Amino acid sequence: MFERLPPYFIALAISLTANPTSANSFTVAVTQNTTAEAPQVSAVKPQNFTQWRTALRHEAIQEGIDAKLFDQAFTGLTPDRSVIAADQNQPEFSRPVWEYLDSAVSSWRVARGKSLLAEHAKTLRAIEQRYQVEPSVLVAVWGMESGFGQNIGKHNVIRSLATLAYEGRRSAFWRTQLLAALHILQEGDTNVKGMLGSWAGAMGQTQFMPGTYRQFAVDFDGDGRRDIWNSSADALASAANYLNRSDWTLGQPWGFEVKLPTAHFDYALADGHLKKTISQWQALGVQPRDKNDSYRLSQQYATLILPSGHQGPAFLLLDNFRSILKYNNSTSYALAIGLLSDALDGNYRAPAAWPKHEAMLSRTERTELQTLLNQLGFDSGKPDGIIGINTRQAVRSFQKTHNLPADGYPNATLLKKVRTAAQQQSR
Template sequence: MIRTLILTVIFAFTMAALAVPESQAATKAGVEAQFRQWLEADLWPAARREGVSKPVFDRAFAGVSLDWDLPDLVPPGFPKPKQRAQSQAEFRSPGAYFSEKSLQSLTASGRSLMQKHSGLLQRIEQRYGVPGAIVVAIWGRESGFGRASIPHSAIRVIATKAFMSTRPDLFRKEVLAALKILQRGDIPASEMKSSWAGAMGQPQFLPSSYLDHAVDFDGDGKRDIWNSTADSLASIANYLAKSGWVRGRDWGFEAVIPEGVTCALEGPDRARPISALTDMGIIRISGRPFPEHERRAPGMVLVPAGIYGPEFVVTPNFYVIKEYNNSDLYALFIGNLADRMAHGGSAFVTPWGDTGKMLRSDIARLQSSLENLGYDVGGADGLPGYKTRRSIGEWQAKNGQRPTCFPTPALLQALR
């Protein structure tokens, strides 16, 4: 009985020591105090279980305070931020993503760097199977070929987000991964720089991606994606190779889908030999035939703006690029930039239509209506991905309309 009472008292005192009064928690100083307690009582035991030593942990957080300037923070004790009405966010036309000025500037710099690092890129392609132009295109898009300012302390950013962001579980995993990097000794905490989102170095890897994909290609015994061009480029290639890059295949081709062939063919789960697509009448927009080795291999239709913009036949490598950044437009940007650098390519031939006239909340309602009819739209998130686009096309065909595979106000009204 006495032992039970003692344990109860000890537990109460421990909880009291960790707790911060509501009045104190409603101040930045109070939240900072909670943060230091969280580091010692919660994060340190988890880090120790991951093999992180106390000296490494203490050095990582010496003098580290919360970064209050980051977005999407939910400080304990503070009023929760009001959610922005989804109707405030307008879906932008896909064409807005493809700034010709930006693409031309990146192409000029990328070509020069491909020549400068030609030997390195050849060795990387030999090992990982990823063309140098794809690697350099990602390098350019992510960090301006390593020239972009990456000013934030990764430990501070990720720890702040793990403690008080809208996605604490995600960033808790990432802060533990960052501590494991420090334990390895690849870089000191003072030099572990990231973006405001916690993406690190020239390839913009989160810490978990670093652990899975970063490589030491210059042979100095460290995986340095902050200062080593060789490590940075090889790490990008390794990421794509581990994500399933198919050696020897292109990423895709701008195409023309003829009248009478539905745009609802879209999606990686509807792959078929490219020769089967050409049998339907789908051709490259250049008029040149698809390379013979590509004709025998699987391809997929891609219509990111439905019938209101460029149409494509893409290979599985397109979806590997999406593993790096889960966006059709990002993967198209990388593919187009790589083509410009390697083959003298230019802008897509078909212009992007002005399709950004709907609010995201309206698109979400349209998606919900299709879901209620049994269509798989990939979630009612207000972003028209390939599942939404092809569901629209299928509904239109079923209801006697010409498939356009893209949301419009008229379509939303028809589905109500």
């Protein structure tokens, strides 16, 4: 249903490891006695959910949560097995970037987004004036997060977060989010029945985690509640506030597609971190794919990325791209927001051809690649199947050693070469 994982969660989700919980622990009896002395929080995980809930109740009351509100939120609540199943069966994150972006900039999403830009023009102009974020960007976020408010999730957020906090993995993170959700209820912005979201606790039309909500959600329609579930004005303004406080610059593009020199270009420069001014990139032969006004940005710093390696399209990314990454730390997501916002403004052209002939690596294959690179002396860190900075640097080092384009992009062809090198080393 959702295009992505919620803000602050994608990096967490891919690092989780399995930790099954005994079915015998899923028993709850809500304690109604609010005057009994609450037990101290133990460093050892309680044996059952009831004990855990009682300890949490004490902590919540210490934080100022009303006891009656806590009891109401937890009345009849049991851990949600479907949440645990979803948590323990994270996807392998091997969907090709071109499929993700094609879905993001689908004809339906663009048409619906343009219609909503017109329908909410007055509100969006007011939001832009206050928070200095373009309407097309906000509607792009709206579309990616919840299908423009159509898919906000059907999970009871308190139940989902309680399940995750009790189940044990990253329990401190989930406990913090659960307490934040209880504070939201106490502040009166919604009630338990209305606090719906994803299985991971991301809420409303902007898919804010409770901690994010408390920091960035705003009441823009003036009804006294920050209602990102039912008020599109509140949801859009909350997203705008988030981006504004993430250093968004009104009037500056997120980035643009570029053409690279056909010969002797150092692809290692495209690591997504090395900053050069646009004029410096142009001096290296990096030119806009289409005519644009990048000349006015010649002194702006940008980074270069190759989302699918040297065989695919290339992009120069400006500071606004990094603001989107603060909303969701995923390059594919941030590209989707940028390209969709361009489409809503009528400035979209499909990127250059993607290398669709290259097979993507599975999680198992990515782990194998890391293991083999380490054996060959190219330090990729602990083999976990997650392609991060260390792995990409190890891939680049291997590519340079074997006179290959050093784009740091792992695919089936690269894995085959690494396997061959490892076999030769072992002889």
